[in-house]
Amino acid sequence: MTDATSTPPGGGARTKSSLMTLDNRVRRRNAAEARFRAYGIAAVTVGLIFLALLLFAIVRNGVPAFTQTFMTIPVELKADKLDKNGNRDIEEIKKVSTFGYKPLIIDAMSRTLADNGIESPFAKDKDLEKMVSASASAQIRDFVIANPGRIGETVDFRVLASSRVDGYMKGRVAREDLARDKNLDAEHLDVTDALNEAGVLKREFNWAFILGADASESRPEQAGIGVSMLGSFFMMLVVLGLALPIGVAASIYLEEFAPKNRWTDLIEVNISNLAAVPSIVFGILGLAVFIQFAHLPQSAPLVGGLVLTLMTLPTIIISTRASLKAVPPSIRDAALGVGASKMQSVFHHVLPLAMPGILTGTIIGLAQALGETAPLLLIGMVGYIASNYPDGIASGFLDPNSAMPAQIYEWAKRADPAYYERAWGGIIILLLFLMTMNIIAIILRRRFERRW
Amino acid sequence: MPALWLLCIVLAIAVIGFFLGRARAMASAQGDARHLHSLPGYYGYNTALTVLVPALGVMIAWLILQPMLIQNAVSDAIPGTAYADTGALNLIMSDVRRVADGLDLAIAQGAMTPDAATALSTETTNIRETLAQVGVALGSDVEPYVLSAAQDYRRLNGIGHLAMTVIVLALAIGGFAFAYLRTNKDFRARNVVEKGVLAMLIFAASIAIMTTIGIVLSLVFNTVEFFKLYPWTEFFFGLTWAPSFGGGSELGIIPLFWGTFYISIIALAVAVPVGLFAAIYLSEYATPAVRAFAKPMLEVLAGIPTIVYGLFALLTVGPALVTVFGPDATGWMGGSRAVITAGLVMGIMLIPFVSSLSDDIINSVPQAMRDGSLGLGATKSETIKQVVMPAALPGIVGAILLAASRAIGETMIVVLGAGAAARLSMNPFEAMTTVTAKIVSQLTGDADFASPEALVAFALGMTLFVITLGLNVFALWIVRKYREQYE
Numbered sequence: 001m002t003d004a005t006s007t008p009p010g011g012g013a014r015t016k017s018s019l020m021t022l023d024n025r026v027r028r029r030n031a032a033e034a035r036f037r038a039y040g041i042a043a044v045t046v047g048l049i050f051l052a053l054l055l056f057a058i059v060r061n062g063v064p065a066f067t068q069t070f071m072t073i074p075v076e077l078k079a080d081k082l083d084k085n086g087n088r089d090i091e092e093i094k095k096v097s098t099f100g101y102k103p104l105i106i107d108a109m110s111r112t113l114a115d116n117g118i119e120s121p122f123a124k125d126k127d128l129e130k131m132v133s134a135s136a137s138a139q140i141r142d143f144v145i146a147n148p149g150r151i152g153e154t155v156d157f158r159v160l161a162s163s164r165v166d167g168y169m170k171g172r173v174a175r176e177d178l179a180r181d182k183n184l185d186a187e188h189l190d191v192t193d194a195l196n197e198a199g200v201l202k203r204e205f206n207w208a209f210i211l212g213a214d215a216s217e218s219r220p221e222q223a224g225i226g227v228s229m230l231g232s233f234f235m236m237l238v239v240l241g242l243a244l245p246i247g248v249a250a251s252i253y254l255e256e257f258a259p260k261n262r263w264t265d266l267i268e269v270n271i272s273n274l275a276a277v278p279s280i281v282f283g284i285l286g287l288a289v290f291i292q293f294a295h296l297p298q299s300a301p302l303v304g305g306l307v308l309t310l311m312t313l314p315t316i317i318i319s320t321r322a323s324l325k326a327v328p329p330s331i332r333d334a335a336l337g338v339g340a341s342k343m344q345s346v347f348h349h350v351l352p353l354a355m356p357g358i359l360t361g362t363i364i365g366l367a368q369a370l371g372e373t374a375p376l377l378l379i380g381m382v383g384y385i386a387s388n389y390p391d392g393i394a395s396g397f398l399d400p401n402s403a404m405p406a407q408i409y410e411w412a413k414r415a416d417p418a419y420y421e422r423a424w425g426g427i428i429i430l431l432l433f434l435m436t437m438n439i440i441a442i443i444l445r446r447r448f449e450r451r452w
Numbered sequence: 453m454p455a456l457w458l459l460c461i462v463l464a465i466a467v468i469g470f471f472l473g474r475a476r477a478m479a480s481a482q483g484d485a486r487h488l489h490s491l492p493g494y495y496g497y498n499t500a501l502t503v504l505v506p507a508l509g510v511m512i513a514w515l516i517l518q519p520m521l522i523q524n525a526v527s528d529a530i531p532g533t534a535y536a537d538t539g540a541l542n543l544i545m546s547d548v549r550r551v552a553d554g555l556d557l558a559i560a561q562g563a564m565t566p567d568a569a570t571a572l573s574t575e576t577t578n579i580r581e582t583l584a585q586v587g588v589a590l591g592s593d594v595e596p597y598v599l600s601a602a603q604d605y606r607r608l609n610g611i612g613h614l615a616m617t618v619i620v621l622a623l624a625i626g627g628f629a630f631a632y633l634r635t636n637k638d639f640r641a642r643n644v645v646e647k648g649v650l651a652m653l654i655f656a657a658s659i660a661i662m663t664t665i666g667i668v669l670s671l672v673f674n675t676v677e678f679f680k681l682y683p684w685t686e687f688f689f690g691l692t693w694a695p696s697f698g699g700g701s702e703l704g705i706i707p708l709f710w711g712t713f714y715i716s717i718i719a720l721a722v723a724v725p726v727g728l729f730a731a732i733y734l735s736e737y738a739t740p741a742v743r744a745f746a747k748p749m750l751e752v753l754a755g756i757p758t759i760v761y762g763l764f765a766l767l768t769v770g771p772a773l774v775t776v777f778g779p780d781a782t783g784w785m786g787g788s789r790a791v792i793t794a795g796l797v798m799g800i801m802l803i804p805f806v807s808s809l810s811d812d813i814i815n816s817v818p819q820a821m822r823d824g825s826l827g828l829g830a831t832k833s834e835t836i837k838q839v840v841m842p843a844a845l846p847g848i849v850g851a852i853l854l855a856a857s858r859a860i861g862e863t864m865i866v867v868l869g870a871g872a873a874a875r876l877s878m879n880p881f882e883a884m885t886t887v888t889a890k891i892v893s894q895l896t897g898d899a900d901f902a903s904p905e906a907l908v909a910f911a912l913g914m915t916l917f918v919i920t921l922g923l924n925v926f927a928l929w930i931v932r933k934y935r936e937q938y939e
Contacts, residue, residue: 029831036833040733043726047750047807050800054753057768058760249656257650258657271660276854276924277917278861280888281667284895284913288670292901295519310663317660343646371757374863374888378895405759412763412868420767427760438755 058427064170065425068206068221069161071132071195073108074115075140076154088148101137105129108157113191116198121187131188133160135215135222161201163221163418165192169203172421209425213385214407220418223411225426227385231301231401232370235381238305238397239312239369244362246309247316248351254317255324256346275314282311283375291379299383299400307375312365319364323357324350356448363441367434373405382406404430455515458617462507462624466500469628473499473635481637490642498641501648502631507624511616518612526605531597544598551594551602552609554583572599671917674910681904687911693874693885695894695905703908705915707874711884715795715870716859718880722799724852727806734807735814736836747811754804758864765797765869777881785881787871792880794870798862802855809854813847813934814840846934853927857920863888887912 017023022030079086081104082096109128113120122128136159144151160166164184167173169192178186195201212224258264286307290296296303327350335345376382383400402410404426411423477495481487488495527545555572558564564582572579579594635641679687682703690704730750734743770788773796777785785792817840825835841848871883872893894909901907 029834033831033833036836037733037737039729040737043729044733044738044746044750046726047730047753047803048746050803051749051753053768054756054760054764054800057764061767246656246659249653250660253650253653253657257653267657267660270664272928273921273924274660274663276857276920277667278857278863278888278920280861280863280891281671281913281917281920284891284910285663285667285670287895288674288910289666293520293670294516295523313660313663341642341646343649367755371759373757373759373762374867374892377892380896382896405757408759408763409864409868412766423763424767427763430757431760434755434757 058424058431061421062424062426062428064172065209065421065428066206067170067203068209069166069169069201069203070158071112071161071201072156072158073105073112073132073200074154075104075108075157076111077140077144077151078104079152082144082151083148088151090145090148093145093148093151096141098137098141101140102129104140105132105136105159112195112200116195116200118191118194118198121190127185127188128191130184131162131165131191133162133221134219135160160221163219163416164188165201166221167418167421168192169196169201170421172417209422210429214402214410217414217416220414220416220422223419223422225404225407225422225429228402228404228407229429230396231304231381231383231385232403232405234301234396234401235305235308235403236366236370238302239308239366240362242305242309243312243316243365247313247362247365248320248358250313251317251320251324252346252351255321256350257342271314271317275318278374279311279372280374280378282307283378285310286375286379297398297400298380299402300398301381301401301403302397303379304376304381304403305397307379308369308372311372311375312369315365315368316362319361320354320358323354323361326357327353353450356444360441360445363437363444367437367441370437371405371430371434373409376403376406377409382410384410404433454613454617455511458511458620459508462504462511462620465624465628466503469499469503469631470496473632476632476635477637477639477641480635488637489640490645494641494645495635495639497645498639499628499631499635501645502627503624504627505648505652506627507620510623511620514612514616514620518609518616522605522608522612525608526601529597529601529604544601547594547598548601548605551579551583551598552605555602555606558583570603572603667917671910671914674907675914677902678904678907678911681907687908691876693890695908701905703904705887705912707876708885708887708890708912710876711791711866711870711874712860712886712888714791714880714884715798715866715886716856718792718795719798719802719859720852720856722796723802723806723855726799727803727855728810728848730803731807731810731814732836735811736832736840747808750804750807752804753800754808756801758801758862761797761801762864762868765793765865769793769797770869784879787883789869789871789883790881791870791884794866795880797869798859798865801862801865802858805855805858806851809851810844810848813844813851813931816847817843844934846930850927850931850934853923853930857923857927860923861888861916861920863892867892887916891916 081100083089083093085092106125106129109132110120110125113128120128136157139159140157143155143157161169162183164173164178164181165188168184168189173181173184175186175189178184178189192201208222209224210229211226212222213227214224215222254264254267258267286303290303290306291298331349331353332345335349336342340348381401381403383402385401408423408426408430411419411426474492474496477488478485478492485492523545526548530544530548555564559566579599687703687705689706690702691706692702692704693707695701695703730746734747738746766788770790770793773790773793774785774788775781777783779786821839821843822835825839826832830838866886866889870885870889872885872889873883874890875882875884877884891909891912894906894912
């Protein structure tokens with residue numbers, strides 16, 4: 001460029017050059033060009049590699065959470081332990097706590113070993129108990145209370161193996177790890193191998209992870225994400241029910257009716273700034289206004305939904321305004337021309353034409369709200385809900401609950417590494433929801449979007 | 453649930469009102485819609501809206517205000533000797549509510565008659581046992597003043613609910629009568645309905661303003677409260693962050709600021725070069741096929757929730773960095789939670805943010821400028837470096853500032869990936885903490901809201917809000933200024 005006049009003016013010694021042969025300077029410039037291009041390719045590749053790594057980590061760590069190791073053991077429901085007086089009185093049977101069922105499970109385990117010809121490496125059979133999940137005794141107790149008539153029989157139960165046994169079956173727990181682990185010994189793993197060969201242990205698809213409730217710190221094998229999914233669902237209902245109508249109404253006003261003055265300028269600046277306020281600040285707002293000031297219940301999906309509504313409102317308003325703006329003025333003019341009022345032209349013509357765009361924006365806003373965690377932590381949407389599903393619509397909104405991302409956060413904080421697997425599995429479910437929502441949005445856009 | 457029933461009744465009145473209002477208008481026009489001022493439906497909408505808007509407005513306001521008023525009335529009745537500070541009062545009030553709810557539950561389950569519940573006294577019945585039978589567990593035995601407060605609470609609640617039902621129904625029926633009697637063929641129903649709808653639209657648009665006001669007020673009040681308990685000079689200039697819930701905390705913001713700043717710098721150092729070069733490549737070099745594949749793929753990174761990045765930092769990136777820099781290798785890194793872990797992952801999160809904003813801005817540089825430069829013999833990269841970039845620079849700076857404000861406000865990645873210790877150190881392999889992470893930890897503990905250890909979170913939130921707001925306003929101003937240049 002500027003060095004185009006590099007040959008001294010007036011000098012007779014013109015170097016002979018041709019466009020066909022590259023001189024050094026052109027070569028240098030071409031190299032710079034190639035380098036620059038390579039930087040660009042490298043940047044895009046790095047971005048894509050990060051994405052691939054992230055997805056690979058999620059799938060590799062999360063997929064095992066969907067299967068679980070079960071074992072089938074024959075439990076003798078001994079009458080002298082469960083119903084001492086022998087009168088099958090349901091109240092008396094209920095008095096035997098889950099602790100009273102432990103010996104039955106230990107017996108069942110040693111019998112299983114004997115049946116399959118496996119020699120127990122333990123001096124006491126009691127040590128076998130560690131292989132079965134703590135949830136087994138509750139499971140058997142529930143069965144006995146539901147069928148008191150079967151006391152005295154031997155019933156086959158399909159119980160969860162403990163999380164360490166499960167981890168060993170999935171390759172998460174290695175033999176070397178057990179030296180520091182008081183929950184399981186190397187002998188247990190020998191028994192596990194033998195039982196696995198005998199076909200007593202089976203790894204099966206675990207619906208309880210998708211549909212079940214959270215479990216206590218010591219039994220990760222039992223924990224599921226189902227209840228927090230309900231919590232997220234109720235929150236999304238609140239967000240949809242409030243953010244869509246309010247967002248659409250606000251956009252219609254700002255786009256179609258608002259006069260250009262200070263007040264509407266203020267609202268517009270406000271909305272674009274609200275869209276960039278960190279989400280945790282909305283959590284502080286929710287805590288101060290809804291919980292401290294208005295005394296709404298903590299951990300309730302209603303409050304979570306209100307906070308997320310305020311958070312997604314700017315997103316929805318911005319996208320709704322864009323799709324209202326995309327409807328050409330000729331539509332409005334035509335409606336006004338045949339005698340419609342301004343309001344009629346908007347509600348009868350502009351709004352229906354803008355609807356696909358509005359719905360797309362709303363779905364994307366909802367997806368954003370579904371994945372949001374930080375504000376939920378502040379308003380306590382991390383309720384530990386081990387069993388109770390909401391019994392009515394109103395209690396679904398007002399009873400304490402958790403939400404999917406908050407549940408994942410809780411699992412990630414727990415000490416037992418078996419919970420990490422649950423957290424990754426939870427992420428897979430969360431991402432599946434987000435993916436579905438985004439695909440619906442894309443389809444809506446492809447199918448109904450009109451170019452004027 | 454009575455409120456739900458009330459809502460249904462009001463809705464039913466509105467629906468009936470719609471049909472009756474329309475029928476009356478049609479009747480006054482002798483069944484010929486041409487004699488009406490507005491379309492028949494508008495007369496119906498007018499009646500329905502006159503029923504709904506005041507009744508539902510009062511109902512919502514009532515449902516929000518009643519618990520607050522009753523709370524105040526009842527807490528006045530608790531003797532001042534029973535509690536030392538507001539925290540203890542809150543505990544007593546939650547006991548009161550639980551007893552009151554328990555009594556209601558007992559009546560609903562038939563364990564008690566309403567009269568027996570009102571006549572209860574702590575001397576004759578063991579209330580804790582009685583309530584335990586209906587499934588309400590109380591932490592301690594019920595004090596007489598708690599029971600009397602609970603009885604007050606139930607009585608006021610009953611009165612409140614009754615009054616609300618009466619007033620809301622009266623408003624609904626009154627509204628119906630008013631609109632119905634006004635309906636005749638000359639009534640300008642469309643104009644009235646449209647005015648009402650416009651008012652609702654304006655109300656919806658002001659919710660954004662109200663949110664901002666709500667944020668500012670909730671931050672300001674609690675921050676002022678905090679500075680009454682803790683000197684502001686020590687908060688802004690203190691070099692140690694050591695909250696202890698027993699009192700005597702040192703709450704200096706500087707270590708938190710430093711952590712936030714350090715992590716954001718690392719994040720931007722990852723995101724800006726990668727995002728910017730990706731944007732340049734995609735907008736200037738890439739073939740349409742590559743662009744159609746790579747751009748949405750990069751944007752997938754932006755759609756992934758931050759909790760996922762947090763887990764990725766905690767469980768994948770952290771351990772991977774430890775194997776490279778940890779005790780077994782170079783020995784620089786102690787644990788997987790460190791500034792570099794959080795910064796790196798946050799950088800990944802910000803890549804699509806930088807790249808798609810810069811992409812938009814590069815695309816809006818007029819083609820004529822590129823053509824001019826190429827026509828003079830410049831190579832493509834020279835054109836980009838010497839023509840496109842200078843023209844797009846203000847916009848790109850705006851985009852980077854927006855990304856920086858994102859990084860400062862990001863919570864989940866730092867909560868999971870950066871650690872909990874507040875430190876002033878230059879070593880990126882050490883654990884540090886940020887403003888957002890401390891807001892979470894100060895407000896999710898069991899601290900009572902009146903202590904400086906909990907209130908400090910509001911002061912932190914205020915600082916965060918002011919900084920990110922400043923960055924955003926500045927960045928949006930730059931971007932807008934730049935856009936105008938080429939429009």
